[in-house]
Amino acid sequence: MQRWLEDQARVRRRRGIVRQAAVRTGAAGPAPSGSAPPEASRPTARPVLDLASNDYLGLSTDPRLKAAAIGAIDRYGTGARASRVVTGTLPVHAELEAELCRLTGQPAALAFSSGYAANLGVLTALGGPGTLLLSDEHSHASLIDAARLSRSPVEVFPHGDLAALRTMLAARTQPRAVVVVESIYSVLGDAADLAETARLCAEHDALLVVDEAHGIGVAGGGRGAVHAAGLAGADHVVLTATLSKALGAQGGAVLGSGALRGHLVNTARSFIFDTGLAPASAAAAAEACRIIAAEPQLAGRVLSNAAVLALGCGVPQAAGAVQSVPGGDPERAASIAAELEAAGVLVGCFRPPSVPDGISRLRLTARADFTAEETSRAAELVTARLVAAGLAPAVQAAQAVR
Ligand SMILES: Cc1ncc(COP(=O)(O)O)c(C=O)c1O
Known part of the structure; x- marks a missing residue:
């Protein structure tokens, strides 16, 4: 069994589809009062725009x-x-x-x-x-x-x-x-x-x-x-x-x-x-x-920020909060997500087998508790990474039109 587990891990590494259940920068929330969290799970001071979570209305901390x-x-x-x-x-x-x-x-x-x-x-x-x-x-x-x-x-x-x-x-x-x-x-x-x-x-x-x-x-x-x-x-x-x-x-x-x-x-x-x-x-x-x-305006804010995200990333606006951006092969999608995290933007990175059509994607979620300016800044950072990775013909076309 041990050898099989190691073989399976090797196959995942080779395919670039290793998943992690690690604490991510800024995603841990505030430390509980009176007790310091362990070093590895301590959130950094860097402000983070979390476009990876499903907390579309920001209610989890309300x-x-x-x-x-x-x-x-x-x-x-x-x-x-x-x-x-x-x-x-x-x-x-x-x-x-x-x-x-x-x-x-x-x-x-x-x-x-x-x-x-x-x-x-x-x-x-x-x-x-x-x-x-x-x-x-x-x-x-x-x-x-x-x-x-x-x-x-x-x-x-x-x-x-x-x-x-x-x-x-x-x-x-x-x-x-x-x-x-x-x-x-x-x-x-x-x-x-x-x-x-x-x-x-x-x-x-x-x-x-x-x-x-x-x-x-x-x-x-x-x-x-x-x-x-x-x-x-x-x-x-x-x-x-x-x-x-x-x-x-x-x-x-x-x-x-x-x-x-x-x-x-x-x-x-x-x-x-x-x-x-x-x-x-x-x-x-x-x-x-x-x-x-x-407060139906909360849902309205998600959709208006979704429009900002989609336009900024040069993808057609999807129906709800989730905007989906093709991210190239699995390794490239993962490295773009890691670069964005280092720049203070968390995005979802969905690779096979979590994508229904086998195409790796960055999954960005619009949120009611972000301003249009914050959302637009996040979209700019995403777009810059996509352009640098040669992955953004649609984005470049959108920018040329503007
Ligand atoms: C479409 C859909 N259905 C069901 C679920 C499962 O919901 P839960 O996380 O509450 O188990 C999810 C969560 O990822 C989902 O995206």
Whole structure:
């Protein structure tokens, strides 16, 4: 086994796809009072523009979320202590689920301990030999794993290709079908045509599951892309969400009908055999829902900064916060990301197998808590690195036009 592990590490190094779970400059947050962090994890003094995180609205450090989390710890303790179906359901879970419903316009919600667990839960609970799962080829790893675990027959349709989806739906032999898409795709940042996909699903008596991980808080004035498409509450549309991106907390949820919620409570293994969401996370996410509903301008700021980023980097503006910039081969993409980090800008570096089409990318996320000037400065730094790496014909063309 030891030799195999070493061989695997060698292969990753050769392909330039080594991943690190290291503390990155500026990403560690402030040191806890009264205790110095170890040298290796101490953040530097350099101001950092973090375009790598999914904290699109900057809520993870918002004093209102912190106060809600601390209040929940004072009231309930630091853990839920048991599965939700034993004694782990707390009033704060009901509060969170009600706030998620209010924000998205869905009739019922069920909170999970992560977005990953929510996706596993819903697809395994709906799946099985009698349910055909049809999944967009760019679906997130959690949806792919969920489809595999569901023991359903699975068909993957080409990214966004609704004609192919229609053909597959028309040819199905199973009594039930579930179509799986993301509202805004996590790496490329493009959007699904939800209205048309939902219409197709209705026509073919299929259920549509929309992963709104990158939509809630950003699309539709913060209420999500399903709401914006006029599909909130449609009984053939189900949403999954993470609480860890725009909501600034941790956890996940499935939203849909009361009947679906009841089915999940009784059959979703990642809900039943998992400890309930930590009270602090539930309370922080509930507070985030209230803030997003009351302050739609936050979502507006994400989109206007997304326009600044896209224009500055010479790429077409994507639908939400995520802007995707081709980064060359995996080593080059990684070295550009490292140079940017040294210059004070954190960007995501996505390489195979984390990219759906095999092309390495810099993933930049627009944020509501950055000014347009900060965002523009970050875009300039990114562009300078791309031009130096000979990777920016599109960027150079954009600059020549200006
Ligand atoms: C599209 C999508 N779905 C689900 C998840 C999983 O969410 P969580 O981080 O809450 O497990 C992610 C997170 O990366 C995601 O991008």
